[in-house]
Amino acid sequence: MRAVAFMVGSATMFACMAAVIRLASEQLHPFEIAFFRNLFGMAFALPLLFRHGWGLLRTDKLHLYATRCVIGMLGMLCGFSAIVYLPLAQAVTLSYSTPLFVTIGAVLVLGEVVRARRWTAVAVGFLGVLLIVRPGTEGFSAMSLVAVVAAVLSAAVAISIKMLSRTEKPDAIVLYTTLFWVPMSLVPALFVWVWPTGWTWLWIVGAGFFGTMGHMFWTRALKMGEASLLTPISFVQVPIVAFIGWALFDETVGLWTGLGAAVIFASNAYIAHREAQLARRTTTDPDMPPAAGGATAEQPALPESPPRPPARS
Template identity: 85%
Template structure:
């Protein structure tokens, strides 16, 4: 009877995790829409600042819950470096959302796990075997299908989107290092506290005071970004990253539908094909890393799985994502 109850409980946890991850995908997709809406009046750099400002407001209850002791750390220099890389990634990601079709910008953000895998080998010395390298190579083929360098469909802004993904991978490595000694809520709170002044500096060079509906869009961006991260982290506490990472890719079709309905954007065949290839690559990498972590025993996690427990650079995707990625 207990075994049956345990199985029912596990199934409920899986269903809840899937539902939370879908909610996260929806929140991040809607955040991309609010960024695009706000860009009718504001520069992407200024939108990033307001997203961080209101995101900090929504994150402050963490301090009320844990007290000032949450901020006690000896790793302030690592927080600063991780946040500086993250804010540059965010500026690139927000620019991609504004100047590229939404589906293309979001899909390219999901290339972060490819760069995370490479960085984990170079920086952390993690071992990656032939099958995961093959998945990484396939993922880069998907990226090339979307970017299409040397063709009429190429846009220099797609390189900015890829830059955001590369920097987001650096953020994921920073999270991996910090998570060895720091609490997840401390990483979240320090991120918001650093990002506000860091993103204010470039915003001042393009400053325009928002008016009317624009206030709704920038407050919404802050709320939806924080909400998406909350859904994301709670989903990963209930389910395996190997199951949930592919589900997070639901953000791409959601944002594609929103882009078509609100901005008249269509998804070209090359973007759709590239998205499918990147999806398959990410799904295999997540599955393989989860399998290796289970074989290594309890408490052992690869960089991509560990990084998924805290927000990376908050670009088109979760930043990654994970991620995001």
Template identity: 60%
Template sequence: MLGSTTFFAAMAVMIRIASADLSTAQIAFFRNLFGLLFLLPFLFRGGWRLPRTAQLPRYLVRCAIGVASMLCGFWALGNLPMAQAVALSYATPLLATVAAVFILGETVRMRRWSAVVIGMVGVLVIVRPGSEAFSAGSLVALGGALLSALVAIQIKQLSRVDAADTIVFYTYVFWVPMSLLPALFAWQWPQGITWLWLLLLGAFGTGGQLLWTRALKIGEVSALQPISFMQLPLVALAAWLLFGEAPTQWTLMGAGIILGANIYIAHREVQLARRAATSGPAGAAKPGE
């Protein structure tokens, strides 16, 4: 998980650097194109057979929302202070908890609802609506977090039928042409070293995904979640060293609140899953959980 977090932090830095020369849509396209190229050897290491699925319409919806989320997130990394953009992206697990109630019909009781509310307070601390420091761009970052939450719900639905490799493969297959379309409206060919940043962007993004998937397979979410939040200090350090950006006290305070809420939610979900697995119906969540 630490390796995955480091790769995602490096990807964020590549996005920021490439944003100086290319549009957000182009960066998203090349991230998907090079990401797919790096991914293919891992997906087809057991043989070059096309994965099968009966859920293509659902993949189309999932990938369209995913591209929109990516555009919002990439724009935020390119235009907002990097620490703020990453901190606001951590609202995704909070919003996914809410979305799971309305879309999947999951039961979320008082303790986790309280954690969600506390986490959203952290979001408000960062955004500070009504103050002079408020930026409409922060709403773009939050929009990306909301769309990412919807993507997480859709992946959960897809995983009930399809294997993880199948989901990853079709996600990239649809992402490449979908992200190309908006990129064509602002197209300009990358020049010189920009190609290297785009290549590294695809490599770091794919490497981060592969390590993240592996980490979740061999470890527990509650133990891994705090490690994944190391992305924020890594990005903040890189932003300070490379771009002279220092995170504000409001960003650090809000991020701490959001991270604490996310850690608690992940911990409760693992506890309830263990109880349900070991106790059957008797282990169902009690009021307040």
């Protein structure tokens, strides 16, 4: 239940972050908003260092942190651009195709075995993505492909987060991420730099606050529970963002976006349900002893490195 509460909190924080990003975009380029989100995010994360002490930064996984942050930075730039140039509900809904890419990545990268039913759920999920993107029609926008790229990169980040969470503290993951992201995001921001004025300062400070809080809640949720079970819960972000888009930006959720969101949600929910079934089977079936490292019948035990991936975004 604590993991569920943290995931709902994370979804709410990320929805609010999307809103202030859109508000800030009236003056600033998405790349510059990303820099300020990371700068102020670091400011909100630094108290973690005073709370835990310098020992929080002690790690032998610095290379994994760096790789995770490079991928995450590219995903952030794509994701922020999608939030600015697409309707909010459409941009956020496409981000929930991440679990589909996580499943594929688990097979290609980690050698996991995925059976027919989950492959079917993945295929159905991609049908939902196609309903939203609608390639070859008048409703197609190239920016929707940028949102899909952000989902792919988010899948890689989700895998690395779960790998790190096996040995690293959630607060260390948050702090290291912000420390890496500030200089990484400054470089592209310099090419589009405009000094913010007026209310824009409030929006970019809010982006840092909501983004950092969402990240904190997310890492804690993944630490406490299986991401495959938490993914459908995080979908609460979609109706929150749809309401914000309607209330602040006079946006409505189109028919195709609504249908695509329903299909993607159903696909994610089934994948999570299947994961839960397999997890229960390995612990209750005397003829199917649980594998090391929490592996399931569909996901055989792997060596200590790398561990099983999550399924979020």
